[in-house]
Amino acid sequence: MASYRDLLTETKQRIRETTPEEAESQLGNATFLDVREQDEYDQGTIPGAVFIPRGHLESQAETKLGRDRDEPVVVFCAAGARSAFAADTLQQLGYTNVASMIGGFGRWKNEGRSWITPASLTTEQRNRYGRHILLPEVGEAGQQKLLESKVLLLGAGGLGSPAALYLAAAGVGTLGIVDMDVVDASNLQRQILHNIDRLGERKVDSAKKTLTALNPDVDVVTYDVRFGADNVLDIIDGYDVIVDGTDNFPTRYLLNDASLVKRIPVVHGSIFRFEGMVSVFKPYDGPCYRCFLPEPPPPELAPSCAEAGVLGVLPGIVGSIQALEAIKLVLDLGDPLVGRMLAYDALEESFRTFRIRRDPNCPACGPDVDEIVIAEYDDLCLPHAVLVDGSTT
Ligand SMILES: [Zn+2]
Numbered sequence: 034m035a036s037y038r039d040l041l042t043e044t045k046q047r048i049r050e051t052t053p054e055e056a057e058s059q060l061g062n063a064t065f066l067d068v069r070e071q072d073e074y075d076q077g078t079i080p081g082a083v084f085i086p087r088g089h090l091e092s093q094a095e096t097k098l099g100r101d102r103d104e105p106v107v108v109f110c111a112a113g114a115r116s117a118f119a120a121d122t123l124q125q126l127g128y129t130n131v132a133s134m135i136g137g138f139g140r141w142k143n144e145g146r147s148w149i150t151p152a153s154l155t156t157e158q159r160n161r162y163g164r165h166i167l168l169p170e171v172g173e174a175g176q177q178k179l180l181e182s183k184v185l186l187l188g189a190g191g192l193g194s195p196a197a198l199y200l201a202a203a204g205v206g207t208l209g210i211v212d213m214d215v216v217d218a219s220n221l222q223r224q225i226l227h228n229i230d231r232l233g234e235r236k237v238d239s240a241k242k243t244l245t246a247l248n249p250d251v252d253v254v255t256y257d258v259r260f261g262a263d264n265v266l267d268i269i270d271g272y273d274v275i276v277d278g279t280d281n282f283p284t285r286y287l288l289n290d291a292s293l294v295k296r297i298p299v300v301h302g303s304i305f306r307f308e309g310m311v312s313v314f315k316p317y318d319g320p321c322y323r324c325f326l327p328e329p330p331p332p333e334l335a336p337s338c339a340e341a342g343v344l345g346v347l348p349g350i351v352g353s354i355q356a357l358e359a360i361k362l363v364l365d366l367g368d369p370l371v372g373r374m375l376a377y378d379a380l381e382e383s384f385r386t387f388r389i390r391r392d393p394n395c396p397a398c399g400p401d402v403d404e405i406v407i408a409e410y411d412d413l414c415l416p417h418a419v420l421v422d423g424s425t426t
Contacts, residue, residue, distance in 0.1 A: 041114055048120040051132040053141045056107045063105035064098060068119040069138070073111060075153045079141065084151075084174070087115050090122055096169045102127045109134040109141070152177050158250070162204055175364050176204060180250060182363040183207040185272040187260065187288065189240040190214070191348030192278030192302045192355060194226040199356035200276075201244040201251045205363070208244060209272060211256040212236040223345045260284055262409040265291040274359045275299045278352065282329035283410035289314065289322035290397050290405050298362055298369075302355040304343050307379040309351035312370050312389065313358050317398060319371035324392040347379050 035043070056065075065082040067074055074084050085093045087110070098106060106128060110116040113135050120133040134141070142148055154162070154173055158180075165171045165179075184205050186193045189212040200208055214236045216227040231239040237255035244253050256268055260279075269275060269291055277288055277299050285301070292299045298315040301322065314321050354375065361369050374387045393399060 041117060044121045045117050045133075048117055048124065049132045050113075050117070050135050051107060052135050053144055053146060056109075056132070056134050056141075057146055059105060059107060063107045066098065066106055066108045066119070067110075067138070068108055068115055069110050073138075074151060077142065077148050077150050078138065079109065080147060080149050082109075087119055090119055091126065093169050094123065094126055094128075097172075098128070103129050105130045105132075107132050107134055110137045111139055112137040113140075152181075154180075158204075161248075161250075165203070170366055171364060175366075179204045179360065179363060180206040182274075183209065183272045184359050184363070185209040185211070185269055185275045186278060187211050187275065187284070188278035188280070189224070189226055189236040190220065190278060190280070191223040191304065191343065192352040193240075193276070194224045195349045195352035196276050196278060196302075196356040196359070197226060197240060197244055198247065199353055200359060201248045201253075203356070203360055204248065204250055205360070206250065207252045207254060209254040209256065209268070210237050210240050211258065211260050211268060212240070213257055213259050223343065223348050225349070260287070262287060262407050265407060266294060269295055269297055272297055274362045276355050276359050277301050278355070280304075285322055286329075286410055287407070290407055292316060293321060293398055294405050294407065298371075300355045300358045300362070300370075302351045304348050304351050306341055307344055307347065309347055309377040309379070310374055311351055311354045311358065311377075312374045313362065315362075315369070315371045320389050320391045321395060321398040323397040324395045325374070325389050327392070327396070344379060347377075350377060350379075 065079045067078050067082040067084045068087045068090060070086050078084065083097050085097055106123065108116040108120045108123065108131060113133060116133040116137060120131045123131045154176060159166065162176045165176050166173055182205050184200055186197050186208060189197065189210050193210065193212070197208060197210065216231045216234050216236055216239050218232055220227060221229065226240045226243045227236065235257050237257045241253040241255055244251055258264060260268065265287055275288065275292060275297055277285065279285060279288070288299060292314065293316045296316045298313055301312045301314055303310050312325070313319070358369050361367050372389055374389050376385045376387065391398065396402065397405060
């Protein structure tokens with residue numbers, strides 16, 4: 034029977050080892066894999082390292098290291114023994130370019146190489162987000178990413194209500210909300226952020242109360258202003274994703290153009306009577322709102338929901354899908370609705386997906402556009418153009 038030492042010696046003959054010095058030259062190129070235990074990882078690791086405790090290596094390698102098994106991987110533990118066994122296992126799993134770091138994190142740190150204390154979740158957070166953490170595609174790192182993410186919601190109404198509630202519950206760390214309305218009794222049929230005690234209150238204040246009560250981890254930033262050409266670029270600056278819950282064409286065009294300037298993806302949602310639509314407009318990666326709809330339909334074909342009515346649960350479904358798409362974008366998960374329009378029919382109870390393409394002649398995201406004009410639109414969508422630098426033409 035082989036002793037531990039024999040086993041280690043034998044294993045090391047099957048793998049490649051690398052010094053911390055050689056490994057450091059691979060930073061940014063190779064994936065650094067930390068195979069220690071949670072408490073060791075919490076106390077410090079190599080910047081950018083992927084964390085898979087040795088015991089979970091086989092089950093989590095594919096989701097956390099990616100499918101390309103020829104990419105370079107540097108495995109490390111505390112002193113270089115567990116990483117040798119881990120490197121051997123990875124080779125058995127088909128990884129072709131694996132090295133175990135001699136001396137492990139201890140030697141790396143002693144030699145004065147850079148390391149960080151990874152942001153880690155509190156015990157309460159591990160409990161609150163436990164169902165996220167169980168998903169290997171999210172995990173603690175994904176939850177941390179959500180907590181560091183910033184999502185802006187346009188509107189605290191029918192679509193914004195469910196979107197905000199689910200984003201807050203999911204632990205999106207910063208939720209911006211733009212709305213200049215007050216809570217009215219006729220909102221309560223669908224705008225579930227608000228309630229009867231808040232009638233007459235600013236919607237952003239009511240939203241902040243509801244969301245903070247749901248999850249104190251969330252910093253709710255309110256914008257009790259009219260969203261216009263004069264402030265759009267300032268408001269959206271710094272957000273990772275924008276969830277559009279507006280109900281009018283002028284604001285959608287304004288948001289579209291500003292999001293192209295700032296290169297922030299927009300999760301579009303719209304509702305009409307018994308039908309809803311969702312898409313993701315990811316600047317220069319897929320079509321934009323103008324590629325989809327170069328001109329607004331004439332007013333008689335596009336009555337607002339104030340005129341046409343909307344079934345109460347419908348915005349709950351559409352807004353929830355918007356929240357889901359926003360989370361996917363933050364976590365770089367799955368296939369977001371880029372270049373696709375999801376259409377939901379509540380009466381048929383059917384979902385259909387339509388492909389939408391980038392328009393090479395798009396006046397906003399086309400290749401011939403030199404400068405995007407951030408313009409104010411009236412209901413007919415006639416622009417009163419304001420240039421990006423704020424000057425008026
Ligand atoms: Zn476009």
